[in-house]
Amino acid sequence: MTNALTAPLLLPLGTALVCCLLVGRPSVERRVFIAASAAVQCAVAFWLAWRAFNGPPLVLPLGNWAPPLGIVLVADGLSGIMLCLSSVVSLACVLFGYAETPVEVEQPLRLPLMQLLAAGINLAFITGDLFNLFVAFEIMLVASYALLTLEANDRDIKEAFPYLAVNIFGSSLFLIAAGMAYTVFGTLNMADISRRAADMPGDFGALLVAVLLVVVFGIKAGIFPLYYWLPNSYPILHFSLGAFYSGMLTKVGVYVLLRMLGTVFPHTLTPIYTGLAWLAGLTMVLAVLGAVSRSFIRGILSFHIVSQIGYMVLAIGFFTPLAIGACIYYVIHHIIVKSSLFLIGGTAMYYNHTDHLPRMGGLWKASPVLGVCFLLQAFSLAGVPPLSGFWGKYLILFAGFKDGHYWLVLAALVASILTLVSMLKIWLGAFWEDVPRDGTIEPQTSGAARAMTAIVCALTTLSLAIGFGVGIFLPLAQSAADSLLDPAIYRRAVFNLTGKGAP
């Protein structure tokens, strides 16, 4: 039992509340306060992850009610990794937002809502209860709806409608699935569901609940038939927010898919795994084609999110311990790389005043450091050795080869090459070519541009460390995967608790 587990939820929530209650208008002091809070959240997340890795999962029964009666918060290795990633990306995006937007024009509700979004995301990572997970998704989604439309102009705001409609549809489906889970299993505690589901193999109700939940989280993650909402809605965000959205939101879906299929449901749902793998293959290829067809940075990067989700879900679809470990490593790699690419796009937009490629150019001369960062991250995203993306893709493809999924491996390779093509498109359009006649470029490097470049460099260094330190990060991911795939560890940690109402 440890109350520290509430910190990833309470710190961002408290920050948002203080901002709304005490300081309604943006000011430099408020910015410092929020940045300090984000840094503290980062430190707490790393401390929690360290404790979760060196010992059994951390568990907290809320209100001292023993599971399965009460709600529990659980943090195991995977949750710890995700908490660290979300807090690092949140800190980077908050700082980048400061450089991107002067304090006089900052939207007063942007940072409080972003903290609320972080609170929802963190709760989704640590909760051990299905309905509580629904609540976490709602906190996250409500904040994300508000942020999406907060600074959108009249023309862009209509792109938010598909986002709203698909996510509300997904949430309703989630609620129905949670109700069905309670009917079928008689409990909503994840550890208890896993215990009862193991005792009813081949039960139709259990299978139906599993399929419904996979569909719900597939929608949230943005898998093939229902990904259209994502690539059009993210480009209406500012770059700092877009980086946070692209890094974390869909990955919550991937995390919950891992948790559900790895820990909660028995490992016998082969038709679901096969279906997921094929949908993932389609997602990868179709989304990367979308990316190639776009001509502005945010659009290309947004399609890439969907395409990369395909790789992670493909790994879940293979469902071997190796593939799950590779998936977790890929998530670590992807969140950092994708967010930093968005932030690089933001810096490029600062120089060129637009992110429309035909009107951009000359960035290689203006800021070679930014160009190097972009090249490193773009090659990493495409999977060029020895950068982080290469190891992730290599391991996933290796896992697929061992099981004989040759077509899916081929699809992943094709998607990889097309990723490189679309990245070259950004490279040529924004960095290599000269500024076209109707474009503009900021003549001097200002303090804001230096701050942005510094943040981008820090994330790129982190990403390089993940790539070159594969010997450290891969065993971490693998040990998280092993404890994820062993429901006994999770159940033991949860049911060892004593409290009110214990049987």
Add this chain to the structure above:
Amino acid sequence: MKAVVDSFLLRALIGLVFLLVNIVSIYLLLRGHNLPGGGFIGGLMTGMSFLLLGLARGWTELQRELPVPPLRLATFGVALAAVSGAAPMLVGQPFLTQWQFHLTNVPLFREIHLGTPLIFDFGVFLLVSCITVKLIIVLARSTAGLPAFTPGEVPYYSSTLEDPIEHEPPAEESHGN
């Protein structure tokens, strides 16, 4: 902006119904710990009662008469709920631990069972009722053709250099109020 129908009967009746609805909603709030009810349902009822009030008196009137901005009160509600949840952590108990007090020999009531969940529930009540009121006011204002926020509120909802979404001149004062 005046009420749609100005009739004495309607106003008197709505005043009465407003009172009754709020008595029921407080009853629901108080019984919520052990029986169906609670802050969420009570808050929804209270919020909806303001819909009646707004219909009778007109929305700008209603907004002027509210003693505090609803969103501030809602934020205070969340803060109250969060603090009441977090307070047990100071004495080493898990987050959201609650206590009950049983008072006996109270005059008039004989015995009263008080619990700290009531504080949490009151926070939820404030949040839900005030958010509902705010939503109703904003929706009613925009259906009536007014800008969603009054000029005094705008600095808290938009940055200084942002384009307003509505480009019509504010018709607030010239709307026959």
